[in-house]
Amino acid sequence: MKNLKNIFVSTTFAKDNSKISDALLICKKANISNVELGSNHIYENNFKKIIKRYNFCFLVHNYFPT
Secondary structure, eight states, X not given: OOOOTTOOEXXXXXXXXBOHHHHHHHHHHTTOOEEEEOSOBOOOTTXXXXXXXSOOEEEEOTTOOX
């Protein structure tokens, strides 16, 4: 198998209006470290603090909540 280090998983796998914190926890448990932040999550006031908890390589989808 070729090196898969450049493959990212989008958090849009989670249900609409889910918390980004829940989606990131699922990624961590699945040993996924390349994460694209999707656009289907509810806004969380502390999302910057949430994503800093994880040593992930992040991409941001252009519709990710502000």
